[in-house]
Amino acid sequence: xxxxxxxxxxxxxxxxxxxxxxxxxxxxxxxxxxxxxxxxxxxxxxxxxxxxxxxxxxxxxxxxxxxxxxxxxxxxxxxxxxxxxxxxxxxxxxxxxxxxxxxxxxxxxxxxxxxxxxxxxxxxxxxxxxxxxxxxxxxxxxxxxxxxxxxxxxxxxxxxxxxxxxxxxxxxxxxxxxxxxxxxxxxxxxxxxxxxxxxxxxxxxxxxxxxxxxxxxxxxxxxxxxxxxxxxxxxxx
Amino acid sequence: xxxxxxxxxxxxxxxxxxxxxxxxxxxxxxxxxxxxxxxxxxxxxxxxxxxxxxxxxxxxxxxxxxxxxxxxxxxxxxxxxxxxxxxxxxxxxxxxxxxxxxxxxxxxxxxxxxxxxxxxxxxxxxxxxxxxxxxxxxxxxxxxxxxxxxxxxxxxxxxxxxxxxxxxxxxxxxxxxxxxxxxxxxxxxxxxxxxxxxxxxxxxxxxxxxxxxxxxxxxxxxxxxxxxxxxxxxxxxxxxxxxxxxxxxxxxxxxxxxxxxxxxxxxxxxxxxxxxxxxxxxxxxxxxxxxxxxxxxxxxxxxxxxxxxxxxxxxxxxxxxxxxxxxxxxxxxxxxxxxxxxxxxxxxxxxxxxxxxxxxxxxxxxxxxxxxxxxxxxxxxxxxxxxxxxxxxxxxxxxxxxxxxxxxxxxxxxxxxxxxxxxxxxxxxxxxxxxx
Numbered sequence: 001x002x003x004x005x006x007x008x009x010x011x012x013x014x015x016x017x018x019x020x021x022x023x024x025x026x027x028x029x030x031x032x033x034x035x036x037x038x039x040x041x042x043x044x045x046x047x048x049x050x051x052x053x054x055x056x057x058x059x060x061x062x063x064x065x066x067x068x069x070x071x072x073x074x075x076x077x078x079x080x081x082x083x084x085x086x087x088x089x090x091x092x093x094x095x096x097x098x099x100x101x102x103x104x105x106x107x108x109x110x111x112x113x114x115x116x117x118x119x120x121x122x123x124x125x126x127x128x129x130x131x132x133x134x135x136x137x138x139x140x141x142x143x144x145x146x147x148x149x150x151x152x153x154x155x156x157x158x159x160x161x162x163x164x165x166x167x168x169x170x171x172x173x174x175x176x177x178x179x180x181x182x183x184x185x186x187x188x189x190x191x192x193x194x195x196x197x198x199x200x201x202x203x204x205x206x207x208x209x210x211x212x213x214x215x216x217x218x219x220x221x222x223x224x225x226x227x228x229x230x231x232x233x234x235x236x237x
Numbered sequence: 238x239x240x241x242x243x244x245x246x247x248x249x250x251x252x253x254x255x256x257x258x259x260x261x262x263x264x265x266x267x268x269x270x271x272x273x274x275x276x277x278x279x280x281x282x283x284x285x286x287x288x289x290x291x292x293x294x295x296x297x298x299x300x301x302x303x304x305x306x307x308x309x310x311x312x313x314x315x316x317x318x319x320x321x322x323x324x325x326x327x328x329x330x331x332x333x334x335x336x337x338x339x340x341x342x343x344x345x346x347x348x349x350x351x352x353x354x355x356x357x358x359x360x361x362x363x364x365x366x367x368x369x370x371x372x373x374x375x376x377x378x379x380x381x382x383x384x385x386x387x388x389x390x391x392x393x394x395x396x397x398x399x400x401x402x403x404x405x406x407x408x409x410x411x412x413x414x415x416x417x418x419x420x421x422x423x424x425x426x427x428x429x430x431x432x433x434x435x436x437x438x439x440x441x442x443x444x445x446x447x448x449x450x451x452x453x454x455x456x457x458x459x460x461x462x463x464x465x466x467x468x469x470x471x472x473x474x475x476x477x478x479x480x481x482x483x484x485x486x487x488x489x490x491x492x493x494x495x496x497x498x499x500x501x502x503x504x505x506x507x508x509x510x511x512x513x514x515x516x517x518x519x520x521x522x523x524x525x526x527x528x529x530x531x532x533x534x535x536x537x538x539x540x541x542x543x544x545x546x547x548x549x550x551x552x553x554x555x556x557x558x559x560x561x562x563x564x565x566x567x568x569x570x571x572x573x574x575x576x577x578x579x580x581x582x583x584x585x586x587x588x589x590x591x592x593x594x595x596x597x598x599x600x601x602x603x604x605x606x607x608x609x610x611x612x613x614x615x616x617x618x619x620x621x622x623x624x625x626x627x628x629x630x631x632x633x634x635x636x637x638x639x640x641x642x643x644x645x646x647x648x649x650x651x652x653x654x655x656x657x658x659x660x661x662x663x664x665x666x667x668x669x670x671x672x673x
Contacts, residue, residue, distance in 0.1 A: 010640070013519070021601065021605065022534065024599070024601050024605075025601060025605060026608075028601060029607075031576065033598055033600065034599045034600055034601075035591065035595075035596060035598060036594075036595050036596065036598075036599050037596055037599075039599065040595065052453075052454065055401040058401075058592070060594065062592055062599075065350060065602055065627070065631070066600060066602050066604070067599050067600075067602075068596065068599065068600060068601070068602050068631055068635075069598070069599065069635075070597075070599040070600030070602075070635065071597075071598045071635070072635055072636070073632070073635050073636045073639050099651055099654055100654060100658055103658060105373065112625070113619075113620065113621070113622060113625060114651070114655045114658070115619040115620050115625065115648065116620070116625050116629070116631075118644075118647060118648050118651055119632075119644065121631050122643070122644050123632070123636070123648050125637075126636070139650065139651065139654070149524040176488075181603040197499045
């Protein structure tokens with residue numbers, strides 16, 4: 001890739017370009033941090049070319065992604081990556097999302113691999129933006145400040161049948177299982193399975209063990225009363 | 238001839254010589270020949286030389302016609318400088334400032350031919366022709382317009398120049414400021430002609446500074462006062478062929494080209510082959526050029542005539558050079574990498590914005606860090622796309638306390654899910670094919 005003559009064409013093979021790379025390597029070895037000013041000053045002292053040419057070489061190295069921005073990632077800077085930002089806002093606004101959902105929504109044009117998505121998710125976890133929990137076979141990514149139980153609830157609410165069941169319990173203080181089947185006009189085995197899952201996750205609990213009356217847990221009810229209108233119901237898969 | 242007149246003439250002759258040298262230097266420079274934009278600046282410079290030469294002649298020979306011509310030359314100076322300014326900054330030549338200066342210019346030429354346009358005065362014991370009445374007012378107004386445009390060009394160049402030109406741009410702006418600021422003595426000149434000498438001396442200092450900066454860094458003349466982000470080339474089927482960045486934008490060429498595809502669908506009806514279209518975005522503008530085989534999109538913070546011309550020329554050269562590959566519908570981006578020569582040819586005036594200042598922290602890319610081979614191989618297995626692989630490894634070296642094995646474990650957790658998704662996707666694609 002020819003660019004400009006600086007004692008020969010400005011390519012990676014150019015001895016002056018190589019010398020500047022060597023200086024940068026040395027500086028990184030010594031200090032771990034490489035300030036552009038320091039690199040420039042040392043290059044001016046040790047190379048027999050004009051300061052303008054040195055800046056051209058530095059610029060060339062930067063354009064070719066050999067010399068890159070060296071500031072360490074911080075909690076603030078990692079969101080400068082647009083994909084990461086999109087992933088975070090999607091997880092935050094939907095009160096959690098699964099991997100497959102994100103895979104479909106983030107790289108809508110298949111422009112990124114699953115590996116890339118996982119890399120961004122890992123970075124968001126590392127910098128304490130999100131957390132990962134397991135719900136059955138699903139791995140669920142939640143905003144860090146959302147309690148796991150509420151995250152699970154929001155996750156279940158994304159399923160239409162679950163949502164109908166939970167809303168039914170919101171409207172009734174306690175219901176017996178057979179009444180649930182009647183109220184929810186759906187296959188009995190499906191409703192039964194959903195009730196079992198919701199009870200496993202302590203969203204529905206027995207109001208009275210002896211009468212087998214079910215109700216929604218107090219904590220969940222309070223959360224739903226506050227947030228019911230805010231929860232976005234997009235399909236999980 | 239008294240000392241004052243000698244000083245005045247010496248300053249004028251020095252300025253003329255300096256202008257002549259720089260004008261010839263710019264005229265013969267190979268770098269500037271590549272940019273037609275500088276044509277107007279060269280004309281401005283030639284007319285400035287004439288402006289000073291005619292002034293010298295009119296003073297030495299106390300010549301009326303030369304004095305008139307000297308004043309009238311402010312019209313072409315202003316005219317061509319505004320053309321240069323508009324070409325660089327505006328989307329068309331015909332701006333309000335241009336029209337006003339044209340009107341004033343024609344008025345100046347007309348008034349200059351009138352018998353009472355100039356008068357002979359005695360200044361510090363020496364006879365001299367000076368403009369009079371409306372001719373003088375028009376001259377001052379037009380010259381002030383030129384100075385205003387010069388000032389704005391200087392300040393915009395300084396503010397927009399990348400860090401490696403910043404100091405020189407500031408110096409150049411200081412020169413312009415001195416040159417423009419010295420016009421205050423023009424007002425004092427009406428009180429006492431003695432002040433004219435300060436005007437010329439400051440003009441000389443200003444011009445000297447500007448010219449030293451230009452000689453040291455000619456690129457200062459075409460620092461564009463807007464940011465150009467990216468150029469992308471795609472074929473007519475929507476495949477990305479070439480991509481070049483001037484800033485660190487966190488979008489991949491696939492996303493950007495996907496965006497271009499959408500634009501293409503929208504613009505097919507309004508764009509003919511060879512057509513060029515500006516699409517206003519919230520924070521910039523997309524200049525799209527459509528030709529027989531390719532669509533070129535350039536994303537910038539602002540459109541200008543110059544950019545449109547550059548995109549047009551780039552698209553033509555690209556298509557001519559790779560015509561054979563394009564006819565074969567080759568979509569291997571590596572085949573088009575040599576298009577960099579056209580970036581250099583048409584866009585070398587565009588500054589890269591990746592480096593902001595000299596205190597910026599830098600590091601070498603992952604290639605120059607000694608990462609264990611095993612780790613590199615693991616990443617290679619996960620990221621088959623070269624760009625993704627490079628970006629991730631570059632991020633890895635910038636992440637404090639990063640342990641790659643944590644990521645590998647994390648990836649392994651999702652391996653089954655990824656496989657399932659891939660399987661589902663391939664099934665869906667097969668179904669689609671079957672239905673077709």
